[in-house]
Amino acid sequence: MIGEILPADVCVAEAFSDRTGEPVFPGEEASVGRSVESRRREFVTARRCAREALTQLGFAPVPIPAGPGRDPVWPSGVIGSITHCAGYRGAAVAARTDLTSLGIDAEPHAPLPEGILEAVSLPAERRRLAGLALRYPAIRWDRLLFSAKESVFKAWFPLTGRMLGFDEAELSIDPFAAEFSARLRVPGDRLDGGPALTGFTGRWLVRGDLMLTAVTVHA
Incomplete structure (x- = not known):
């Protein structure tokens, strides 16, 4: 869905439910902290979507921690955005040579x-x-x-x-x-x-x- 309103040079991935028992990706534990279970599930799914989008740019799976402003910290040369709400988790990424910034x-x-x-x-x-x-x-x-x-x-x-x-x-x-x-x-x-x-x-x-x-x- 989100890809329909983004340029073709943006890579996207999305999910409409969480996987039962999916663990936090190594290196991201501090970002989710002591959050309640529902928050942990949406975090895990949204970050998985982000890694799936990154693979379309040629990146191997990597941690995507939260920065000081709680914004995702992307690999060098990448810009991106993550979102989640009831029934939806999504991520969009692009090469910094193609876009300067994006938000979803x-x-x-x-x-x-x-x-x-x-x-x-x-x-x-x-x-x-x-x-x-x-x-x-x-x-x-x-x-x-x-x-x-x-x-x-x-x-x-x-x-x-x-x-x-x-x-x-x-x-x-x-x-x-x-x-x-x-x-x-x-x-x-x-x-x-x-x-x-x-x-x-x-x-x-x-x-x-x-x-x-x-x-x-x-x-």
């Missing part, structure tokens, strides 16, 4: 819990969501906005090493092209000596009970 997110296709939308959105975004909901009520636009911002953060953090607040990127969703754009409301870094980063673009997909979003930044 999976969410249940269900309304956000009460009060969350106000915490993760700007007034202008909520007005646009209200219009989308009137015209296309079958899509949970509040959850899509949240997922898209998660993908934006996952693409932003490896580039800058800084956190990005939900109010620091303003999102617009295209319901026809199944795309979205995020305009940064804070200064962005320069990429490879080029112009400063001012925003991100991405794609989205809703299928059944799942909602997926992806952002890519090209080299």
Whole structure:
């Protein structure tokens, strides 16, 4: 599924359930720590997906620990992203020569819990969501906005090493092209000596009970 909204040079792997009794991969024990069993299972499955995606780039299985910001630490020359939610685990990787950064997110296709939308959105975004909901009520636009911002953060953090607040990127969703754009409301870094980063673009997909979003930044 996630491959449908990513460029062809991105390698992906995904799973829709966990394997009973699958152990933590050697070298990743510290990343999962004393987590509850459900968290351990989703971690193990998502990291397995990441290794399966890496094999498509020619890498042997390696540990993928969590860095100081809890983001995955990839082998040299690789950029990637991992996501998991109820009923889905996925990973996407690419050579750093092809992409500068990427972010993916999976969410249940269900309304956000009460009060969350106000915490993760700007007034202008909520007005646009209200219009989308009137015209296309079958899509949970509040959850899509949240997922898209998660993908934006996952693409932003490896580039800058800084956190990005939900109010620091303003999102617009295209319901026809199944795309979205995020305009940064804070200064962005320069990429490879080029112009400063001012925003991100991405794609989205809703299928059944799942909602997926992806952002890519090209080299």
